[in-house]
Amino acid sequence: MTVFLQSLLSGILVGGVYALIGIGLTIIFGVMRVINFAHGDLLMLGMYVTWGLFTLFGIDPYLSLLVTAPVLFLWGALLQKVFINRVLNALPQNQILLTIGLGLVMSNGVMLGFTSDYRILTTTYSSSSFQLFGLSVSQPLLYSFLVTVAITAALFWFLQTTDTGQAIRATAQDRDAAQLMGINVKRMSVLAFGLGTALAGTAGALLAPTYYIFPQVGGPFTLKAFVVVVLGGMGSIVGATLGGILIGVTESLSAVYVASGLKELVVYVLFLLILLFRPSGLLGKSRT
Amino acid sequence: MRALLPTLRAPRGFSAPAFLAYLAVIALVALVPQLSRKPLILHMWIMVFLAIAQGSAWNVVGGYAGQYSVGHAAYFGMGAYITMLLLELHQVAPWYGIAVAVAGSVLLSVIIGSITFRLRGPYFVLASIAMAEIIRLAALHFKDLTRGAEGILLSSIPPLETRWFTVRFLGKVPFFYATLGLAVIVISVNWLVQHTKLGYTFQAIREDQDAAHSLGINPTLHKNLALMISAAFTASAGGLFALYVRFVDPNIAFGIDVSVQMVLICIIGGIGTILGPVVGSVVLVLLSETLRNPKWLVQAGLLGDESPTVAFIEGRLSNAHVLFYGVLVVLVVLFAPDGFLGLLRTAVARVKRRLAARRSPPGQPAGAA
Numbered sequence: 001m002t003v004f005l006q007s008l009l010s011g012i013l014v015g016g017v018y019a020l021i022g023i024g025l026t027i028i029f030g031v032m033r034v035i036n037f038a039h040g041d042l043l044m045l046g047m048y049v050t051w052g053l054f055t056l057f058g059i060d061p062y063l064s065l066l067v068t069a070p071v072l073f074l075w076g077a078l079l080q081k082v083f084i085n086r087v088l089n090a091l092p093q094n095q096i097l098l099t100i101g102l103g104l105v106m107s108n109g110v111m112l113g114f115t116s117d118y119r120i121l122t123t124t125y126s127s128s129s130f131q132l133f134g135l136s137v138s139q140p141l142l143y144s145f146l147v148t149v150a151i152t153a154a155l156f157w158f159l160q161t162t163d164t165g166q167a168i169r170a171t172a173q174d175r176d177a178a179q180l181m182g183i184n185v186k187r188m189s190v191l192a193f194g195l196g197t198a199l200a201g202t203a204g205a206l207l208a209p210t211y212y213i214f215p216q217v218g219g220p221f222t223l224k225a226f227v228v229v230v231l232g233g234m235g236s237i238v239g240a241t242l243g244g245i246l247i248g249v250t251e252s253l254s255a256v257y258v259a260s261g262l263k264e265l266v267v268y269v270l271f272l273l274i275l276l277f278r279p280s281g282l283l284g285k286s287r288t
Numbered sequence: 289m290r291a292l293l294p295t296l297r298a299p300r301g302f303s304a305p306a307f308l309a310y311l312a313v314i315a316l317v318a319l320v321p322q323l324s325r326k327p328l329i330l331h332m333w334i335m336v337f338l339a340i341a342q343g344s345a346w347n348v349v350g351g352y353a354g355q356y357s358v359g360h361a362a363y364f365g366m367g368a369y370i371t372m373l374l375l376e377l378h379q380v381a382p383w384y385g386i387a388v389a390v391a392g393s394v395l396l397s398v399i400i401g402s403i404t405f406r407l408r409g410p411y412f413v414l415a416s417i418a419m420a421e422i423i424r425l426a427a428l429h430f431k432d433l434t435r436g437a438e439g440i441l442l443s444s445i446p447p448l449e450t451r452w453f454t455v456r457f458l459g460k461v462p463f464f465y466a467t468l469g470l471a472v473i474v475i476s477v478n479w480l481v482q483h484t485k486l487g488y489t490f491q492a493i494r495e496d497q498d499a500a501h502s503l504g505i506n507p508t509l510h511k512n513l514a515l516m517i518s519a520a521f522t523a524s525a526g527g528l529f530a531l532y533v534r535f536v537d538p539n540i541a542f543g544i545d546v547s548v549q550m551v552l553i554c555i556i557g558g559i560g561t562i563l564g565p566v567v568g569s570v571v572l573v574l575l576s577e578t579l580r581n582p583k584w585l586v587q588a589g590l591l592g593d594e595s596p597t598v599a600f601i602e603g604r605l606s607n608a609h610v611l612f613y614g615v616l617v618v619l620v621v622l623f624a625p626d627g628f629l630g631l632l633r634t635a636v637a638r639v640k641r642r643l644a645a646r647r648s649p650p651g652q653p654a655g656a657a
Binding site for chain 2: 035083086087090092093094096097098100101102103104105106107108109111112116219223226227230259261262264265268269271272275276279
């Protein structure tokens with residue numbers, strides 16, 4: 001029973017970060033209908049920025065979020081303006097290829113600059129943990145989870161109550177209608193891609209203290225982000241949040257009860273089952 | 289199903305001069321090892337042939353049937369693994385091994401196809417990636433069967449002995465002819481797909497699946513047929529590749545970059561055309577092999593022994609070939625969505641129009657004839 005609760009708990013904690021990655025992807029998809037295959041590489045950039053700030057200036061990874069997130073936001077906005085904007089009306093295949101290409105450029109650009117060596121960001125609390133009702137809670141995972149919860153809450157507030165947030169949601173619902181209502185759709189697209197990128201970067205920063213950092217780290221996260229988003233329903237933020245937690249728990253439980261080498265395999269099988277039997281996800285698009 | 293059977297009369301679109309030119313090019317290329325046996329040069333040719341085989345095989349399902357599979361590593365890896373496992377563990381000669389590998393991969397393609405072809409567009413892309421990843425993770429995990437991440441190292445390839453000749457798989461020449469043969473076959477298959485009824489059904493599905501369905505084409509069946517053809521040749525390329533490099537591991541065989549590269553070859557050359565994958569393979573292989581090992585330029589006599597270019601590439605750019613892939617893809621998608629071949633066609637058309645304009649009397653709009 002302890003083993004079950006323990007792995008359930010760490011699954012939920014990791015799932016929070018997955019949720020953050022998924023929310024970023026789903027916002028981008030919702031507003032632009034573009035599937036971002038470079039999402040994991042944006043996360044990787046977030047990791048490297050965090051690692052750089054930590055090794056150069058000794059800034060704590062959670063504090064450096066204040067730098068990482070805005071930097072990644074600007075980077076995403078730039079990518080949208082220069083590249084993604086040009087293929088908004090192109091075939092979906094070409095959009096996918098463009099983002100794959102951008103991802104390759106980012107990961108290999110970083111590799112050229114920083115070599116493919118594994119970097120580790122070790123904080124004083126990297127391997128320490130709390131004891132809670134007989135369960136051990138990893139400190140960095142817990143902090144990451146709390147930050148995730150705060151950011152998700154702030155994001156909900158932003159999207160639900162502010163004018164800009166509502167404009168973004170309106171663009172996601174119906175681009176043409178939003179434009180007719182006087183919403184600057186182009187600006188919303190730039191904002192949405194920036195926001196999605198910032199979320200991916202934030203997730204990268206939160207993962208940095210517990211993960212190896214290397215240029216190719218993004219690939220598996222891209223795929224996982226898709227699983228999270230499809231599970232929750234493309235474009236649904238609540239769905240992505242639930243999907244993230246669910247994937248985290250699935251991974252963690254199958255690592256214990258199936259085999260640690262097969263935890264991702266189980267996730268992909270789950271993904272295929274969802275695609276086949278409930279393609280609109282657990283929560284459909286309508287609840288965006 | 290009549291289109292599947294060989295017909296005696298020449299299929300539509302057949303032109304004798306073009307066919308003779310094709311044969312002449314093959315004959316010329318086949319002479320290469322007789323003229324020069326510099327290993328790095330032959331290596332370049334072999335890599336180009338393998339890339340053509342993979343790209344053209346993907347083109348059948350991706351280019352003609354319009355199903356953007358980004359999971360073709362599953363068939364490539366299956367071809368490589370079955371061939372290597374049979375040879376190394378059970379001493380089955382590779383020419384039988386590749387036949388078994390092809391059969392296995394076609395079977396796999398039927399399974400994968402019947403699952404993923406229920407989905408369309410981006411969902412199909414994602415499902416195809418997930419399938420290849422599932423197989424890669426399984427190959428990493430089930431060590432008893434595949435030796436896991438350790439991979440399989442080939443000790444030796446038995447000689448092929450027939451009544452008339454004996455082929456020893458030493459050096460690169462046998463692989464030159466084997467891969468050339470495969471490339472020629474797959475290019476011919478692309479030609480058939482473009483010009484026969486079966487191929488027309490693929491193209492109809494690509495243009496509008498629902499319209500094709502309403503005309504009596506069974507989309508699932510025909511998409512699966514396209515995938516089976518594609519998988520068979522992808523697996524052959526995988527088997528030959530593994531024999532050539534004498535090593536295979538889950539990431540080399542099933543890695544997502546294998547799948548992506550097949551798509552890139554077609555995109556960069558020109559998707560859904562016969563020559564597109566050929567052009568794309570030449571561009572990509574020249575680029576990546578030059579950056580990885582620029583010494584071939586010296587062997588080709590293009591650069592001197594002490595050339596600073598070689599030193600520069602080896603020192604600075606040896607890891608950058610994927611970066612260049614990425615830049616190339618971004619440029620192609622943004623500025624030349626029909627690939628290099630499309631660029632060439634537009635350029636030719638422009639020159640023709642200029643010439644026509646020059647010939648037509650002034651005052652008339654160019655190309656008005």
